[in-house]
Amino acid sequence: MTFSGEPATSLGLLLLAACCQGASGLPLLLRRGSSTAQRAGVVLMAAASLIGCAGALGAVFLPGAGTWLIPSGLPFGRLEVGVDALSAVFLLPVFIVTGCCAVYGAGYWPVARHPEHGGKLAFFLGLLSAALTMVLVARSTMLFLMAWEVMAFAAYFVLTTEDEKPQVREAGVLYLITAHLGALALFATFSLLNSATGAYLFPSPGSLTAAGPIATTIFLTALFGFGMKAGVMPLHVWLPSAHANAPSHVSAILSGVVLKTGIYGMMRVFSAFSDPPLWWGAVVLVLGSVSAVLGVAYAIGQHDLKRLLAYHSIENIGIIMMGLGMALIGANQGWEALVALGAAGALLHVVNHALFKSLLFLSAGSVIHATGTREIDLLGGVSRRLPRTSLFFLVGAVAICGLPPLNGFVSELMVYLGAFHAIEAAVGLAPSLPALAAPVLALVGGLAVACFVKVYGVVFLGVPRSKEHEGGHEAGAGMLVPMGVLAVCCALIGLAPGLFVEVLNAALGDYGGSLASQGVASLVPFSWISILGVGLLLLLALLWIVFARRAARLPVPVAPTWGCGYLRPAPRMQYTASSFGAILVHWFAVLLRPEQHREGVRGLFPGPARHESHLPETVLEKGYLPFLEYLFEKAQPVRRLQHGKLNIYIFYTFVTLVLLLALTSGQ
Incomplete structure (x- = not known):
């Protein structure tokens, strides 16, 4: 060596x-x-x-x-x-x-x-x-x-x-x-990169030209291969079930870091081209927008806590892709500021998402560990039994919604600023594509807030909805300390993002060379973000002290929550995951294709009524699987060649070699 x-x-x-x-x-x-x-x-x-x-x-x-x-x-x-x-x-x-x-x-x-x-x-x-x-x-x-x-x-x-x-x-x-x-x-x-460079090495930034069919094929195959790993829609079909069924700390690694290897691969390959066409950036930006919006829309309709978090991974991968698409469009137009804001926002969101999504999966694991279920509609009142886990989940929820003073706000703000910069600098329709990121991010942020209000309200507040899952106790120190470390990291980046300026600037230099050499410190008001974050924390602390003192002087009667006139309120009267998100799911019903099963009240002496809703994985169940079944049916004659006998397979290999030798001997 x-x-x-x-x-x-x-x-x-x-x-x-x-x-x-x-x-x-x-x-x-x-x-x-x-x-x-x-x-x-x-x-x-x-x-x-x-x-x-x-x-x-x-x-x-x-x-x-x-x-x-x-x-x-x-x-x-x-x-x-x-x-x-x-x-x-x-x-x-x-x-x-x-x-x-x-x-x-x-x-x-x-x-x-x-x-x-x-x-x-x-x-x-x-x-x-x-x-x-x-x-x-x-x-x-x-x-x-x-x-x-x-x-x-x-x-x-x-x-x-x-x-x-x-x-x-x-x-x-x-x-x-x-x-x-x-x-x-x-x-x-x-293989195509080797044919373009003559070596099995990653090319240096800006060393290749994007003109010609080879460059286009490299872009498309890299987008497919790395996009499949990253979970970009519609290549995400493996992600929800994998994250939901793995152990919770494995889900945290899959979502927090394994997905990001796809983003890393895209950035390595795409940065090798000095003059990417405009349509490259447009495709990446559109895929990111679709992933972000539909990812959070699918999350709203989920009943499974971990599957809901899995769809939010697709949403955040979409936000990262939007930043990467901005950087490609900026490279095409020669806008250094757009390259810096898009690429730096994507890179910082890679780190931020790894932190707050891992925190959320570990917190969800603590809930599952205590209650024995991940079904949202069977939970309720968990914060009384798991107060520290409840706090850590709340930190992760605020961060993933892109709210100050936590880290998700900083990276999403950088992508916002890139969109606003494009609005000012763009001339014509095509270069104005990055401006579309602003309304998309606003929509995604609002939907994410609605989703986590649902999750936190149904899981951690109210009263238990199921006798079988109302027990459990707080996790031990071995589980709480890692969650605390991740929560502190989320707060550190949110309150002091200026500490990471040099890291981002150095990464930008390795990503885009001279075109991304403009530092982010002059483009992003990091000092004002810190002042805003600290001020917001102080305001929240002051309000908490004021209300705590007032509450201490008031009598504390014990009574059930008002049940809207019902004499005997029951846990079943609380909001469920389905009822809370029903209106939002209805807005996207054309794409989500929700399924509902009802048994209404019938006859003079009706039996019990019931209503169930299910949100299928539309791309997998309505797209991939029917197509694969069609191929399976049409390939029936070819599958007859599969006898399961070794000597027959050796014969196939021999015939193939003879044909190849015959074809190549005349050249």
Whole structure:
């Protein structure tokens, strides 16, 4: 192994962190069912997180991180690893989230209570974390694909931890199929990049021209392959079931960091072109807008707490794609400010979404751990039994809605500012496309607030709706501390975003070269954001003190909540997830296709009436599956060739080779 550049301390730390991550599952494999072995694995993952964060920050603040060349003996040449500021922005949430989830998992999924799954989960969770790190430090496209495939298989095995459940197996198979479809597209992408550059390496920013069919094919295959992993609509079909059926801390990793590898791949490939056509940015911007709006619309109609959070992942991936689309349009028009605001907003939202979505999934896991269900309509009054979890979920909800003083507000504001800048600078209809992001973001923000008002009100407020799930107690320190760390990170970025200006500027330089060299400090009022956030916190604290003092002087009678005139109010009279979001779902009924089943009041002596609503996965159930069934039916004659006999398959191979030799011999 050789290295170039400076002493490459940052890269060495990152590779050491990857080794610790990969080894974290070995103690539990060697000593199955041992709580001590599980704690040793957690220590290794926590150490990997600390070492990795140091390496990622070093890549930003210490110039000349260098690259390492690894002899491979493969026909693709030597494998190259390296790190720059763009990789570091994606690596930071990887280490923060995986470290927090490892600590959380020891309390949420203790091996003493899950001896049949503990070793498998720990090993593949460590392997997944190490593969994520290697994906982000790979400079050789072949090494990237190797790590990408390891990441895909490891994610499959952690997703299917409870593989005795049919719905878990179905979610795993769907994920694996889509992961391989995306990987096939990436094989095409990197083969075309090799034909354009002559090397199996990621091209440097701005080194290729976007003119010609090869560049167009690279863009489309990369958009498909990486978009499938990121969960961009309509390529998102694997995401809701995977996030809902995985263990909660695995869902946090899938949503918080695995999805972002798709965004990373797009930024690496797209930034290689110096003059992207306008339609590239338009396509990415439109896909992002559709994902954002429909993602939150689907979320509003969900009854499953984790499936609801999964659809919000699609929404936030859409917001990131909108920023990336702005950056591509800015590169086409030569607008440095639009490139800086779009790309920096997308990068910061990558970090922010990883933090607050992981916080929400861990908080949801605490609720599930206490109550034994993730069905929203069976919950209620959870905040009385889980006050700290309730607070952490509220922090994540405020952040994901893009409200101050938390981090989601900052990154969404940067995308807003990019849209406003486009309104001022654009001439003509086509370059004005980024301006459409402003109303889309406003709509998405309003719908997100409505959705989380529903979730928080139905789950944490009111009274329990089901006797079977009204018990439970607050999570232990091992689960609460990781949630607290993530909540503090959300507040830190929201209150002091200026601390991350240098990180964003360095990443912009590695993304767009000279075109993105304009710093974001002159474009975004970071100091005013901090003043607004601190002022808002002080105002809330003052109001809380005033109302607390007034309440202390008032008598405290105990009585049931007024039941609108009913003499005997019951838990069934509360809002449900369906009734709260019914009007909003109706607005999007043409696209969402909600299903309702009613049994009304009939006859002189009617029986009990009932009403059920269901929001199908329209793209999968109404689009993909009917198309696949059609192909299955039409392929019936071809499938007769599949006998299941090895000698017949060897004969097929022999005939194919003979035909290929005959075709190529005359050339």
